[in-house]
Amino acid sequence: MKKVALFHPYKHHSYYSLKGIAQYTNKVIGVYGYYYKDDILDKLVLKSKHKKKIEGYEDKQISDSIKTSLLVKGLYLLNKFIPTKFKSLYFKGFQRWSKKFIKQNEVIHVLQDYLNETVRWAYEQKKIIVYEHIQPFASYQKEKLMEEIVKFNYPKEYADVKFPDEMIEKQIENIKMSNIIIVASQATYNSLLPYVNEEKLRLIPYGSIISNSNIDEIKNRIKHKKTTDALRILYVGAFNLTKGVQYIIEAAKQLVGENIEFTFIGKPTFEQDKVLVNAVRNLSNAKYIESVPHVEMYKQYCAHDIFVFEALFEGFGMVTLEAMTYGLPCIVADGGKGVIVHGEDGYVHPNGDVNALVNYIKYLNKEREVLKKMGEKAFQNVQNYTWKRYENEIEKIYLELEKL
Structure with a gap:
C-alpha cells in the first residue's frame, strides 16, 4: 500500500x-x-x-x-x-x-x-x-x-x-x-x-445529502405535497451569466399571467451582475431572496414544485442533487445537467433554449400527475448517488x- x-x-x-x-x-x-x-x-x-x-x-x-x-x-x-x-x-x-x-x-x-x-x-x-x-x-x-x-x-x-x-x-x-x-x-x-x-x-x-435517517420523512413530504396550487419554480445559485440566470428571467417574463410563480435565491458575483437582480425584482411573478442559511434550504425545496438550472457549464451542479432529494423534477440546460435523466426525473435542453424551458414548464403545469411522478422518480434516482x-x-x- x-x-x-x-x-x-x-x-x-x-x-x-x-x-x-x-x-x-x-x-x-x-x-x-x-x-x-x-x-x-x-x-x-x-x-x-x-x-x-x-x-x-x-x-x-x-x-x-x-x-x-x-x-x-x-x-x-x-x-x-x-x-x-x-x-x-x-x-x-x-x-x-x-x-x-x-x-x-x-x-x-x-x-x-x-x-x-x-x-x-x-x-x-x-x-x-x-x-x-x-x-x-x-x-x-x-x-x-x-x-x-x-x-x-x-x-x-x-x-x-x-x-x-x-x-x-x-x-x-x-x-x-x-x-x-x-x-x-x-x-x-x-x-x-x-x-x-x-x-x-x-x-x-x-x-447527495440524503441519509437513511430522513428518507421516510422526505417520502412523506413528497407523498402529501399539494399539486393544485400555482406552480412554484425555484432557482438557487450565483447570479451571473455563466449560471444562465438571464434565460430563467426571460422564461419568467414569457410566463407572466400564467398560474406560475418563480423564486430566485442567490447573490450577484460581480458588480455587473446586479442588473440580473434588478430584472428579477421587476418581474410581477417572481421574488428575489439574496441568501438562505444552508440548514434552512430544505424549507425552500419543500415549498416548490420544480427546480430550474440553466448553467452554461458546471462542474457538477450539487443544487440539482439537493432538489432531487426533496422530490423536485429538474429542468436543466445541457451544460449543467448533472445526473438528470431526460424525460424521467426532469428535462434536459440545449444551452440558452428559452422556448424549450418555457414549454417544459407549461407542460408540467398542465400535467400535474406527470409532475408528481417525475418528483417521485427524482427522489428515487438521487439515492443512487451517495x-x-x-x-x-x-x-x-x-x-x-x-x-x-
Missing part, C-alpha cells in the same frame, strides 16, 4: 475523498489549512462572533489523520476575514508549510488549481499525482462566457476577471503533470479532452495505483 497525502487549503468535498483513500490504506494524511482540533485558536474563535467561519471543519471519522498548523490556521482566518489582503499570503504560507509532507509520501492528492506549487514540487520529486478537476477547463468556460458577453452586452473584462490567463496556465500545467485526473461531470470530462490523454480521466459523480458510493470509487482508483 502506498503512502498518501491529500492537500486542501479549504475543504469542499475532500473529506469524502480522504475517507475513500482511507479505505485503501491507513497510511494516509489530510493536510488542511484549517481543521477543528480543539486547540487554543479554535477555542478563541468559538467564543467570538466569527464562530460560523469554522462550522463544518471537522469530521471525527478522519480527525486522527489530519495535519494542521496554528500559524497556517491563523492565516486561513485572516483570509476569511479580509481576502483582498491575505489570500495570496495564506496560499503561500499553506504551500510552504505543507511542502514537507510531499517528501514523506508516495502519492499526492490535490483539488483543482489551488495548489500549483504543490503539484509542481510533487512532480519534480517524481511523486504520483492524483488531481481532482472540479470545474470544466477554464479556457472552455471563458470561450462560452464570451459568447454570452457579446449577446448580453457585458464588458469583455468580465471574462478576464473570472478566468484570468494565469488560471488557465496553472490548469494546463497541473493536468499535464498529473497521473490521474478525477472529474464529477461529463461536461468537465469533455472540456479536458483537447488537453489531456483520455486514459488519465476518471468520472465519479458526487454524492457519498459512500463516491468513497468506494475513490478507493478503486487507488487500487489502480498499485500498478504504477
Whole structure:
C-alpha cells in the first residue's frame, strides 16, 4: 500500500475523498489549512462572533489523520476575514508549510488549481499525482462566457476577471503533470479532452445529502405535497451569466399571467451582475431572496414544485442533487445537467433554449400527475448517488495505483 497525502487549503468535498483513500490504506494524511482540533485558536474563535467561519471543519471519522498548523490556521482566518489582503499570503504560507509532507509520501492528492506549487514540487520529486478537476477547463468556460458577453452586452473584462490567463496556465500545467485526473461531470470530462490523454480521466459523480435517517420523512413530504396550487419554480445559485440566470428571467417574463410563480435565491458575483437582480425584482411573478442559511434550504425545496438550472457549464451542479432529494423534477440546460435523466426525473435542453424551458414548464403545469411522478422518480434516482458510493470509487482508483 502506498503512502498518501491529500492537500486542501479549504475543504469542499475532500473529506469524502480522504475517507475513500482511507479505505485503501491507513497510511494516509489530510493536510488542511484549517481543521477543528480543539486547540487554543479554535477555542478563541468559538467564543467570538466569527464562530460560523469554522462550522463544518471537522469530521471525527478522519480527525486522527489530519495535519494542521496554528500559524497556517491563523492565516486561513485572516483570509476569511479580509481576502483582498491575505489570500495570496495564506496560499503561500499553506504551500510552504505543507511542502514537507510531499517528501514523506508516495502519492499526492490535490483539488483543482489551488495548489500549483504543490503539484509542481510533487512532480519534480517524481511523486504520483492524483488531481481532482472540479470545474470544466477554464479556457472552455471563458470561450462560452464570451459568447454570452457579446449577446448580453457585458464588458469583455468580465471574462478576464473570472478566468484570468494565469488560471488557465496553472490548469494546463497541473493536468499535464498529473497521473490521474478525477472529474464529477461529463461536461468537465469533455472540456479536458483537447488537453489531456483520455486514459488519465476518471468520472465519479458526487454524492447527495440524503441519509437513511430522513428518507421516510422526505417520502412523506413528497407523498402529501399539494399539486393544485400555482406552480412554484425555484432557482438557487450565483447570479451571473455563466449560471444562465438571464434565460430563467426571460422564461419568467414569457410566463407572466400564467398560474406560475418563480423564486430566485442567490447573490450577484460581480458588480455587473446586479442588473440580473434588478430584472428579477421587476418581474410581477417572481421574488428575489439574496441568501438562505444552508440548514434552512430544505424549507425552500419543500415549498416548490420544480427546480430550474440553466448553467452554461458546471462542474457538477450539487443544487440539482439537493432538489432531487426533496422530490423536485429538474429542468436543466445541457451544460449543467448533472445526473438528470431526460424525460424521467426532469428535462434536459440545449444551452440558452428559452422556448424549450418555457414549454417544459407549461407542460408540467398542465400535467400535474406527470409532475408528481417525475418528483417521485427524482427522489428515487438521487439515492443512487451517495457519498459512500463516491468513497468506494475513490478507493478503486487507488487500487489502480498499485500498478504504477
